[in-house]
Amino acid sequence: MQHRREIEGLRALAVIPVVLFHASVPGFGGGFAGVDIFFVISGYLITSTIMAEVATGTFTLGAFYERRARRLLPALFTVMGVSAIMAAVLFIDEDLRKFGQALGASALFGSNLLFAHKVGYFDDVEGYQPLLHLWSLSVEEQFYLLFPLAMVWLLRRRPGWPLPVILATLGLSLAAATAMIERDPQAAFFLLPTRAWQLMIGAACAAGVRQPRPRPLPTIVGLALIVLGFAMIGPTMPAPGPAFLLPTIGAALVLLYADPRQAVGRLLSLPPLTAVGAASYGIYLWHNPLLAFLHYAWFGPAPWTLTLATILLSVALGFASLHWIERPVRNRSRLKSRSALLAFGLGGMVLATVWGTALHLRLLPQSGPVNAGSLVEPVVIPAGRLAYVVYGDSHARQYYSGTSERFGNGALLSESACLSLPGVSNVAPKEDGASCKELTDRLVKLARERNIRTVYWAQRWERDLYRNAGGASLGSTAGAGKAELLAGIRRLAGALPPGTRIVLIGNVPTAQAAGPQMAGGYPRCRAYINVACPVQYPAAQAEAHAVNLALADLAGADPGIEWYDPAASLCGNGVCWIMLGDEAVYADHTHLTPKFAKILVAHWPAP
Secondary structure (H helix, E strand, O other): OOOOHHHHHHHHHHHHHHHHHHOOOOOOOOHHHHHHHHHHHHHHHHHHHHHHHHHHOOOOHHHHHHHHHHHHHHHHHHHHHHHHHHHHHHOOHHHHHHHHHHHHHHHOOOHHHHHHHHOOOOOOOOOOOOOHHHHHHHHHHHHHHHHHHHHHHHHHHOOOOHHHHHHHHHHHHHHHHHHHHHHOHHHHHHOHHHHHHHHHHHHHHHHHOOOOOOOHHHHHHHHHHHHHHHHHOOOOOOOOOHHHHHHHHHHHHHHHHOOOOOHHHHHHOOHHHHHHHHOHHHHHHHHHHHHHHHHHHHOOOOOHHHHHHHHHHHHHHHHHHHHHHHHHHHOOOOOOOHHHHHHHHHHHHHHHHHHHHHHHOOOOOOOOOOOHHHHOOOEEOOOOOOOOEEEEOHHHHHHHHHHHHHHOOOEEEEOOOOOEEOOEEOOOOOOOOHHHHOHHHHHHHHHHHOOOOEEEEEOOOOOEEEEOOOOOEEEEOOOOOHHHHHHHHHHHHHHOOOOOEEEEEOOOOOOOOOOHHHHOHHHHOOOOOOOOOOOEEEHHHOOOHHHHHHHHHHHHHOOOEEEEOOHHHHEEOOEEEOEEOOEEOEOOOOOEOHHHHHHHHOOOOOO
């Protein structure tokens, strides 16, 4: 197929907005639609190549897939390898595990399937997914596996059918995307069936217009539609719905009618644009990992100078990839034989899959904290004598491994995000929450049936309370609802078997109430090296500080209730710490790491 410089310029118009969107540059909220333009270009080029080679009798599937592998795999595996090294250095274990999932899925060209069920494209993932952008490569690779088989069969057996079949597929896919946006927007965004219509637009251009004639007006309209699409589309717009016809139809008009002798063709053929377009694949591969790792280490938006430097580094690495990896492999000066390419491709896929699976399954040494509450079931009631029960929400769960090690056989009765008192809970009127409302009754029943005499009650204590009957609001436990909280604890103490001791475990002193900057303190400390980590904050600004004081007063006035304050181990001299030594205290914004959860349990009174 004849090389067209204006297509390189169109690639530049696609990749530049994508990079600026991921860099959060103002005015480029619709930049992610550049990926849609890439899909149109891919559909056009692949279909044109297949049709030309079938017509001359030179097409073979082996040669086709070899070209795709030479085009995509070397640069892709390079970026994945470098990203894996950076993730191992920077990420804590829970984030490294997520990265491992993405790494393995990307190696098998199935990351779009993973992300369709794991994370939204516009979620605030704070750098957890440096490989999120590889979803589009997975879509294309799935297309490359299926489309050539169907296209070659049609061209050889039913020569008049390719265009009608392409148009029918386009219509069905667009209809499916429009319907799926309402039911499952993430699946609509990431999956091939709802993206195929964009690839089919390009395919229809190639199959429907064999010898397009240069026409100035359609190319001007096409460029205008692309610009209008970027301006109108935003992160809140359903994707890839009908609005995305603007940039994709615009790209189709440019592909069909642009020519270097016309204004739009001359514009797209300018050397700076064609140079960026030629390196667009490498730029696309590099930009997202670099920006993601920058945001992870800095936590949140980095200074514009660092963001600009990262963008420029992405461009530089894209050009380096083009000149030292992509072209040498495509020109066969490296990986000359098909067998060498096959060995490289299979080896890279196996290595990335095994490495990613190992990270996901935690077969490698842990690089940092993990949420302790995620490692045990919410309810654990072993056989035999039970010395105690740990009761509460996910904060209770984070301590259970420690109590099992220190105190032996005991039960765990918990439900995430649940504060349950007799007749009162944090379940709002419009929520069901029956299991949360009943948690107190289950505790009383368990204590009576198994003769349990010690209850360790650990919660996130600052919650809004409601009457279970009628749903009347009682206010926050830090304000109007404080009296009801204390009264509810007394009611529960009275409902338990005589002589049962309640040990109230105070709210861990996280920085959630210490203002926007401090509230995000724990993620700023996730990175291996990070000068932005605040390390400490005033103890008086710790979450639920006022509630903890009220709970301590309650325990001091009731001989059947005892009190343990986590701040005794995590705070001192009027400050609380996010880091102790060189280790992070918190696994997330409110839970402790397993190590520090066990450190606190070591100070609890024995059953």
